[in-house]
Amino acid sequence: MNVKKKRWMKIGIGLLSVVLIIDIIASFYFYNLAIERNVKDFLVGNSDLDVSAEAMDVFTEGDWREWNQNQEFEQIEMTSYDGLKLQGYFLEAEEPTDKTVVLAHGYLGGASDMGLYGQYYYEELGYNVFTADLRGHGDSEGDYIGFGWHDRLDYADWVDLIIEKQGPDTEIVLHGVSMGAATVLMASGEDLPENVKAIVADSPYSSVYDLFDYQLDRMFHLPAFPVLPSTSLVTNMRAGYSLTEASALDQVQKTDIPILYIHGNADTFVPTAMATELYENTSSEADLITFDDASHGEAFVTQKDRYVEEMEAFLEKYME
Incomplete structure (x- = not known):
């Protein structure tokens, strides 16, 4: 494998790692935002309500x-x-x-x-x-x-x-x-x-998955993948159920x-x-x-x- 290919492979792995880290952080963020029992301010001022x-x-x-x-x-x-x-x-x-x-x-x-x-x-x-x-x-x-x-x-x-x-x-x-x-x-x-x-x-x-998919797009202008599948994993680990089930x-x-x-x-x-x-x-x-x-x-x-x-x-x- 030549030097250029190795460099691009390292860049690719680095980018994937960054995306994975961001996705993990986002998953815990959305779990805390919507599912964990705490004060919920994110719905204040929501015109849909x-x-x-x-x-x-x-x-x-x-x-x-x-x-x-x-x-x-x-x-x-x-x-x-x-x-x-x-x-x-x-x-x-x-x-x-x-x-x-x-x-x-x-x-x-x-x-x-x-x-x-x-x-x-x-x-x-x-x-x-x-x-x-x-x-x-x-x-x-x-x-x-x-x-x-x-x-x-x-x-x-x-x-x-x-x-x-x-x-x-x-x-x-x-x-x-x-x-x-x-x-x-x-x-x-x-x-x-x-x-x-x-x-x-x-x-x-x-x-719940369909609702989160809809709200993720409407409130945050984000696609369901990869955030919702990983949020579902976090929910399963911490609350004992997945968003799809x-x-x-x-x-x-x-x-x-x-x-x-x-x-x-x-x-x-x-x-x-x-x-x-x-x-x-x-x-x-x-x-x-x-x-x-x-x-x-x-x-x-x-x-x-x-x-x-x-x-x-x-x-x-x-x-x-």
Whole structure:
């Protein structure tokens, strides 16, 4: 090998080494940014999360917040399959009922955020209400965010606990928003008891890898390769799951539970196409309802009449 070829080989190896080091640094950076449990400032000012003034008023100052604070939720602690202490909250209906809604909140949220939906199920439908802090959120333990994947097993355990508490005749609907929607969809592919009659998935993503791919391009103008495969390896090492296995799309292809998909057509944080793909690949009975001019997770507020009309029609078919 002549001197020139050796020189170019050294240059090539040097460049590859630099790229590899940068990729490793980027992988740990994105793990810390999105998955590790810590303060998340990167979403502040993200225009994809902008909502209408009407929705913002309800989210921040709606009467549902006062309602939530005035209810005497029973606090329930559960130990997860991997030893985490998780916190759940149960509110018994005013009149005895065998119907319970199990709510799942979004990224960086908490159980109390689902009072917006819980109030409706409680006051208008007469359901028992259960919600929980997902692992890595609120008062639940966990040093990472599961994006629904490990949470799917937690929610399967919560369902078993509710059936044990309420009796074998209890009927359950799972209702999640954003990451919570992905959580209940991921749970749908597990061996859930027949008590789970229906699922409402509001603004779900198809898989964690697909969501990160979309956001990596939108927020950082970076391609998926090589950052996401290496970030997935870091996530597997530190949180015990890969970005590719955390797939709602794979899970809904195995489910027999009816699913109502809800998505805003103006959602640029989780594109509506993801809900469409999920709907088209669901093995059970399913409906997809989209809302024009609604951004991420705001349809319940901005178009509430249609939202609850569609939701109640769906539940009437499957909640006996």
